[in-house]
Amino acid sequence: xxxxxxxxxxxxxxxxxxxxxxxxxxxxxxxxxxxxxxxxxxxxxxxxxxxxxxxxxxxxxxxxxxxxxxxxxxxxxxxxxxxxxxxxxxxxxxxxxxxxxxxxxxxxxxxxxxxxxxxxxxxxxxxxxxxxxxxxxxxxxxxxxxxxxxxxxxxxxxxxxxxxxxxxxxxxxxxxxxxxxxxxxxxxxxxxxxxxxxxxxxxxxxxxxxxxxxxxxxxxxxxxxxxxxxxxxxxxxxxxxxxxxxxxxxxxxxxxxxxxxxxxxxxxxxxxxxxxxxxxxxxxxxxxxxxxxxxxxxxxxxxxxxx
Amino acid sequence: xxxxxxxxxxxxxxxxxxxxxxxxxxxxxxxxxxxxxxxxxxxxxxxxxxxxxxxxxxxxxxxxxxxxxxxxxxxxxxxxxxxxxxxxxxxxxxxxxxxxxxxxxxxxxxxxxxxxxxxxxxxxxxxxxxxxxxxxxxxxxxxxxxxxxxxxxxxxxxxxxxxxxxxxxxxxxxxxxxxxxxxxxxxxxxxxxxxxxxxxxxxxxxxxxxxxxxxxxxxxxxxxxxxxxxxxxxxxxxxxxxxxxxxxxxxxxxxxxxxxxxxxxxxxxxxxx
Numbered sequence: 001x002x003x004x005x006x007x008x009x010x011x012x013x014x015x016x017x018x019x020x021x022x023x024x025x026x027x028x029x030x031x032x033x034x035x036x037x038x039x040x041x042x043x044x045x046x047x048x049x050x051x052x053x054x055x056x057x058x059x060x061x062x063x064x065x066x067x068x069x070x071x072x073x074x075x076x077x078x079x080x081x082x083x084x085x086x087x088x089x090x091x092x093x094x095x096x097x098x099x100x101x102x103x104x105x106x107x108x109x110x111x112x113x114x115x116x117x118x119x120x121x122x123x124x125x126x127x128x129x130x131x132x133x134x135x136x137x138x139x140x141x142x143x144x145x146x147x148x149x150x151x152x153x154x155x156x157x158x159x160x161x162x163x164x165x166x167x168x169x170x171x172x173x174x175x176x177x178x179x180x181x182x183x184x185x186x187x188x189x190x191x192x193x194x195x196x197x198x199x200x201x202x203x204x205x206x207x208x209x210x211x212x213x214x215x216x217x218x219x220x221x222x223x224x225x226x227x228x229x230x231x232x233x234x235x236x237x238x239x240x241x242x243x244x245x246x247x248x249x250x251x252x253x254x255x256x257x258x259x260x261x262x263x264x265x266x267x268x269x270x271x272x273x274x275x276x277x278x279x280x281x282x283x284x285x286x287x288x289x290x291x292x293x294x295x296x297x298x299x300x301x302x303x304x305x306x307x
Numbered sequence: 308x309x310x311x312x313x314x315x316x317x318x319x320x321x322x323x324x325x326x327x328x329x330x331x332x333x334x335x336x337x338x339x340x341x342x343x344x345x346x347x348x349x350x351x352x353x354x355x356x357x358x359x360x361x362x363x364x365x366x367x368x369x370x371x372x373x374x375x376x377x378x379x380x381x382x383x384x385x386x387x388x389x390x391x392x393x394x395x396x397x398x399x400x401x402x403x404x405x406x407x408x409x410x411x412x413x414x415x416x417x418x419x420x421x422x423x424x425x426x427x428x429x430x431x432x433x434x435x436x437x438x439x440x441x442x443x444x445x446x447x448x449x450x451x452x453x454x455x456x457x458x459x460x461x462x463x464x465x466x467x468x469x470x471x472x473x474x475x476x477x478x479x480x481x482x483x484x485x486x487x488x489x490x491x492x493x494x495x496x497x498x499x500x501x502x503x504x505x506x507x508x509x510x511x512x513x514x515x516x517x518x519x520x521x522x523x524x525x526x527x528x529x530x531x532x533x534x535x536x537x538x539x540x541x542x543x544x545x546x547x548x549x550x551x552x553x554x555x556x557x558x559x560x561x562x563x564x565x566x567x568x569x570x571x572x573x574x575x576x577x578x579x580x
Contacts, residue, residue, distance in 0.1 A: 032576070037401065037404055037405065037576055060405055060406060061407040063405065064405070065401065067401065070398040076330075084323070089323065091312075091316035133402070
């Protein structure tokens with residue numbers, strides 16, 4: 001199986017570009033190739049005008065990479081000591097580095113932990129430190145691989161808005177972001193490429209991607225059993241895609257169906273009633289990026305990860 | 308970027324890595340204590356053994372020098388070669404590989420930092436050993452002793468840099484190999500006895516001549532304990548120089564090769580392999 005298959009993308013300067021796909025879709029492979037950590041078996045790629053295979057050193061000078069869930073340095077050193085160390089890898093004079101570190105620590109709001117050992121920081125503060133590390137060299141192109149992975153809602157929001165401000169308000173650089181959080185891609189990105197099993201399935205602005213779904217109807221239903229059987233949907237006509245989320249805690253299943261006509265959904269509801277399932281709620285939903293993915297692949301992220 | 312700027316940039320990176328090693332290595336005093344006490348206990352056992360069999364008094368000196376130099380070998384093997392393995396597991400290796408620096412600058416920083424840390428510990432072990440066991444020293448040419456010591460260190464750390472490339476790619480397997488190298492090197496290089504003794508079989512002597520530590524230990528023992536000088540130890544100096552000159556470029560080539568192979572096979576930043 002190919003990790004990446006015939007991928008072709010162009011990202012404009014100053015753009016926040018998202019790669020959206022489930023785990024194993026090929027997002028990290030692509031980011032590793034573009035950051036010179038992996039050699040492609042075929043094709044070409046250039047970053048900031050430099051060929052990633054022939055001019056890796058020039059590429060490294062203008063980029064930075066921050067991965068979610070990574071340790072941002074040495075546990076035995078404090079946050080500011082770690083930042084100083086990484087600043088030296090980019091050749092920053094020590095005095096410039098110290099000023100920059102102070103500014104980043106203040107901007108990302110972790111002054112009170114600046115002298116705390118990295119090993120004692122919480123996941124959220126570690127990721128703030130990681131982000132500060134990535135911005136030390138003022139990269140022209142900033143690669144973010146799942147930057148909010150495992151973070152709480154508030155920290156995620158804080159980091160997302162910081163990145164957007166950095167790229168848009170301060171106009172400091174281009175961002176290539178990988179995520180499997182739909183809302184993150186929707187909120188942050190100018191354009192999104194939806195990737196699955198190594199292939200780019202669609203690439204456009206979140207708004208335009210969602211607009212393409214306007215001809216379909218998206219319906220959501222919640223039923224009162226975690227064991228609800230939706231096998232009959234495979235044989236029904238008029239269904240564009242299906243996504244389901246089962247919750248053991250509440251013993252419910254949320255079903256999201258994209259159909260060409262609303263009456264198909266009525267047929268689905270009557271089949272569910274025949275299974276003696278209690279239908280807790282039914283509503284029509286506005287298209288999201290997840291629906292774009294469902295319309296392209298026929299299933300949701302959850303199913304892919306389960307499989 | 309001019310070559311001068313490139314050099315300064317890499318020197319900054321090497322210094323930063325050195326700083327991390329020194330800062331990290333001395334921040335927790337319990338490490339320091341273990342690193343001082345364990346070698347003294349080990350070399351005490353050998354000194355008592357030699358005393359029991361009425362060996363010449365200089366044998367105690369051989370053991371103390373061997374134990375002191377072994378601290379450097381352990382540092383090279385576990386804190387230098389294996390470091391890339393730890394960097395990979397903890398996630399910092401990725402940051403190194405994406406930074407616009409020479410990997411050799413990082414290794415140089417690790418080597419220098421490890422050398423400074425180990426020298427402080429080794430010097431304490433050496434002084435304690437000499438004082439406790441009252442070993443007679445006969446250093447007539449301190450400069451020659453220093454040259455041999457520095458050349459030995461150069462060759463050892465160059466060997467460490469070469470092993471680092473193995474750890475970069477093979478991680479767990481390299482770990483086992485390093486385990487396998489610990490005792491044999493200790494045995495072959497004559498850490499606690501002179502390999503030039505006639506009781507050592509020829510094959511062992513031949514194998515031991517492939518290890519830079521053997522020439523270093525023999526040279527330092529001759530100059531510091533037996534009172535010999537440059538006239539007797541020049542072959543050691545030449546052998547150690549050759550080792551360093553071969554091992555350093557070989558380390559660079561091995562590192563480039565392994566990094567490239569890792570990038571092709573996608574194993575460079577792959578963990579728990």
